[in-house]
Amino acid sequence: MDLVKGIISNSGALKETAKLVVMGSAIEATRRASTSAWNSLIESFFLTAHFSQEDYPYDWIMHWLSKQPSYNASREFDVGTARSGSTGIESTEADAEEEDTPGRRRAIAFLPSLDVTHSIFYHGHWLKITRTRRGGHYGGYSEIRITVVARNNNILKTLIIQARREYEADMEHRVHIFLAESSSWRWNGAHQKRPLSSVVLEPGVKDMLISDTKDFLASEAWYADRGIPYRRGYLLHGVPGSGKTSLIHAIAGELSLDIYVVSLSAKGMSDNTLTTLLSRVPSRCILLLEDLDAAFTRSVTRDSKSTGVPLTSTTTTTTSAVPTVAVPDDPNTLSLSGLLNSLDGVAASTGRLLFATTNHVERLDPALTRPGRLDVHVDFKHASKWQAEGIFKNFFPTKPKVEDATEVNSSDGGASPPAPQSSNPKKSSRHAIPLLEEEELDQLAKEFAARIPENELSVAGLQGYLLRNKTRPREAVKEVGEWIEKEREAKAKIQKLKEEEEAKAKEAEVVEEKEKGKEKEKEKEKNDEKGKEEKVNENEDKTITEKADEQKEVLKLRRLKRRAPAKAETAVTKTTISSPSPDSESDSEDQREPTP
16 A cells, blocks of 8 residues: 555656646746747847958948047047048147147047947947957957947948048048058058159150040940950059159049058968958058069069079079079069969959069060050150259149239239248248249259250159258259259269279179189099099909909919820720720620720
């Protein structure tokens, strides 16, 4: 009976446990369903937009945030002198005490910290903004996440459009420079646009380039209809200091394009790195390859003597005409074929303007300069008289005309127009540039150009001379002859030094050749001595062999002589045995013995 009662009691406990399990499962399922429904309901009202630093919308949002008082009044922020954004227009304040101290003025940047959420009220909505960083401190990138409670994404679209308009309005007079870093692009600053008129070239060159670039940017559909890759390349070649890089900056400012600079000789540059970089270039920008002739560690040609592939410590050459020295552990493994594939390969970007500069176009391979890769070639030479006149006029201002002066000073009772004053009195007194009459400026410019020799001095040299005399236009014209003589003397000294270095190099080559010749003669003498020794050894071996043969012959003769009497006796014995007398035939047969 006790056993039955225990079984009944145990079965009741099991039923109660099963009921509790079922009830708990039902409650948990209900809780999860309600939580999921609530999250779905909340997610249907929350919208989130992500902005990566690798694209332009990140710059737009950062520029817009820099103007928001609530964002700048964050209670947790980073302080530094280096700008961490890519717009160059962030919340900054300058130290007024160091305003007039050259070389010490530093802008202090206040930037909200990473991984901190900030709330901004925008058009009746609360925006939750968080700035994070991915990929580590070095080589990573920042990201902005904006979350808003709304039924649709119209509020975020409005925000992005407004941020873009404000950014473009404030960046109208700036050109962004991006440098290649590993396999990504790093913002290097926003420079003021350079006026196209400040670059003085031969007549028609600037107009040709501007019209060609504008026509290309407006012809995307034309290229697509004809199946032509939407790319355009320009090769600017010529003497150093002739204004190639300045022209590229001026064109970028004129077309409102950013500049992406690639250094092909940088450490760690390889075919894969270059392909990755050029595939990440935006569609409307300028891609700049500076000093293309010195880009590779060895050469940019594909002839029999140089394949365009950097040599390593294990590389050997088969050509003996021009010896090539291998550099061990060269970090640059970029090849010419890799550059060509990056420029117009399958993964190459489209819609960009490629500008390449070089001082020695003859060193480039024809495959690199052919149409399709570098379509337009512009030759830059030393400054001409026409350029010298234009540069002089560009450096010195002129007085306003009488009509303009009357209109400006009508409210001042017809007083003469004052010279333009700087906001800083120290700077204005230090750099006071006299205003010249237009006729006087034309006359001085013509005199200056007449004293400049044709195609002898560089444009950079002329600008450097005028910079040293920016407040002395008349003295600059009078003293230009002395400066030209000094430049010629300096060039003669440099040329003399080069010739001496070349002569020393030739002498060193002659000495090396002589040493090599002596070494070859020594080697030849050693080889001759070795040959003589070998001949002597051979003769000795022959003599020894001959003597051994002679000894063998002597031994053979002696053996033959020794065997000769025995053979004779044997022969006599055989003869005697073979022919016996008839009387003794029976006796000899009985007494015959075999011959030993």
